[in-house]
Amino acid sequence: MDLFIEKTGTKVSYEKGYFILENKDEKTKKISFDNINNILINQGCTLTTNFIKNVILKDISIYFIDEYGNVYGNINSIIYNTNPEIKIAQLKIFATSLGRDIGRKWIIEKINNQKLHLQKIHSRRGILNSFVEIEKEFDFLIENIKQIDLNQEQYSNIIMGYEGRASVLYFENIKKFLPKPWQFEKRETQGASEPYNIVLNYIFGVLYSKIEKSLILAGLDIQIGVIHSLGKNRKSLVYDFIEPFRILGWEITFVLFSKKMLNKSDFDLKEKKITPTGKRVIIQELYSRLNNIIEYNGKKIKYEEIIRKKADLLVKELMKNEIHN
Structure with missing residues (x-):
C-alpha cells in the first residue's frame, strides 16, 4: 500500500511504530x-529525522512529488540488489543490437496498446468500420519500426x-471521444494547461515512482537506458x-473524463493544478x-506485480545474453 501525504504544512514524525501526521x-x-x-509526499511538508530513519530501516521508499505529480527526489534503503554484474551486463548489452531490440519491443508494445485502446472504444461505440484506416496507419508505423537496422548510428532517433x-x-483520435468540455487541443507534458493533459501527467508521475x-x-541502473x-x-x-505500461494512464484518464x-x-x-x-x-x-487481479503467465496476480516481474525478467534476459556473449 502507498501512503500519500499532500496537505501543505503537515509535519510527519515517528512514535512507537506509527507515523504521526500533524496539521493545524x-x-x-x-x-x-x-x-x-511507499510514501509519496507533497511540497510544504516537514519530516523528522527519526521518521526518515525508521522508514529506511523498514525498507519503505519515500518519493517527493510536486503539485503536478512529478517525482523530484526520493529516499530509498540501501539494502537493494547491488550486484555489479547486473549493471555491467546492462551497460554492455544495451549497446548491442540485442539490447536495442529489447527497447524496440517496448516501443512496439506501446504503439500496439494505443491501437488496441482506440479499437476497443470504436467497437463499444458501434463504429468499428471507421477504425479500419486508423488501424492501417498504426500497423504501418509498427512495421517500419520492425524493419529498422539496429546497428545504424541514429537508430533510436528513427524509432x-x-x-x-x-x-x-x-x-x-482519443480526444474525439471525450465529452466536449474535456476535449484538448494537443498533448502537452511540461506546463500542461488543459485538464486531460494535467491528469495524464499526474498519473504518469505516480507510475514513474513505481x-x-x-x-x-x-538491481538495474535507472540511468542506463537503451532508447531514450x-x-x-x-x-x-x-x-x-x-x-508498455503507459496504457494504464491512458485508459484511466479516458475513464475519468468519459x-x-x-x-x-x-x-x-x-x-x-488538480485540487486535493x-x-x-x-x-x-x-x-x-x-x-x-489479472492473469499473467497462467497465474492470477495484481497488475502492479507485473511491473516487478517484468523488471526481474529483464535482468534475467540481460544476464543470459551476457553469458552467451
Missing part, C-alpha cells in the same frame, strides 16, 4: 507502518520518430521501461487498477 487544520493522525510500501507519429495519431522502484529492486537519451541525472531506463468522474471544481486551471479532492478521485481509480 486537521486532527492528528496515527498510521501504522504495517503494509506501507522515436515513428513513436512520435503514433502518439500524434492516438491523441488526435517503475523506478521495481527497476532498482531488480542518456544524461546526467536522467532516468533513461525509467522512461524506456514505462512505455464517465464524468471529475468536475471543473477539481481543477485550479489558473495554477494548472480531484487528486483523491484520480488516486482511487489508479490504485483500483493497480490492485486489479
Whole structure:
C-alpha cells in the first residue's frame, strides 16, 4: 500500500511504530507502518529525522512529488540488489543490437496498446468500420519500426520518430471521444494547461515512482537506458521501461473524463493544478487498477506485480545474453 501525504504544512514524525501526521487544520493522525510500501509526499511538508530513519530501516521508499505529480527526489534503503554484474551486463548489452531490440519491443508494445485502446472504444461505440484506416496507419508505423537496422548510428532517433507519429495519431483520435468540455487541443507534458493533459501527467508521475522502484529492486541502473537519451541525472531506463505500461494512464484518464468522474471544481486551471479532492478521485481509480487481479503467465496476480516481474525478467534476459556473449 502507498501512503500519500499532500496537505501543505503537515509535519510527519515517528512514535512507537506509527507515523504521526500533524496539521493545524486537521486532527492528528496515527498510521501504522504495517503494509506501507511507499510514501509519496507533497511540497510544504516537514519530516523528522527519526521518521526518515525508521522508514529506511523498514525498507519503505519515500518519493517527493510536486503539485503536478512529478517525482523530484526520493529516499530509498540501501539494502537493494547491488550486484555489479547486473549493471555491467546492462551497460554492455544495451549497446548491442540485442539490447536495442529489447527497447524496440517496448516501443512496439506501446504503439500496439494505443491501437488496441482506440479499437476497443470504436467497437463499444458501434463504429468499428471507421477504425479500419486508423488501424492501417498504426500497423504501418509498427512495421517500419520492425524493419529498422539496429546497428545504424541514429537508430533510436528513427524509432522515436515513428513513436512520435503514433502518439500524434492516438491523441488526435482519443480526444474525439471525450465529452466536449474535456476535449484538448494537443498533448502537452511540461506546463500542461488543459485538464486531460494535467491528469495524464499526474498519473504518469505516480507510475514513474513505481517503475523506478521495481527497476532498482531488480538491481538495474535507472540511468542506463537503451532508447531514450542518456544524461546526467536522467532516468533513461525509467522512461524506456514505462512505455508498455503507459496504457494504464491512458485508459484511466479516458475513464475519468468519459464517465464524468471529475468536475471543473477539481481543477485550479489558473495554477494548472488538480485540487486535493480531484487528486483523491484520480488516486482511487489508479490504485483500483493497480490492485486489479489479472492473469499473467497462467497465474492470477495484481497488475502492479507485473511491473516487478517484468523488471526481474529483464535482468534475467540481460544476464543470459551476457553469458552467451
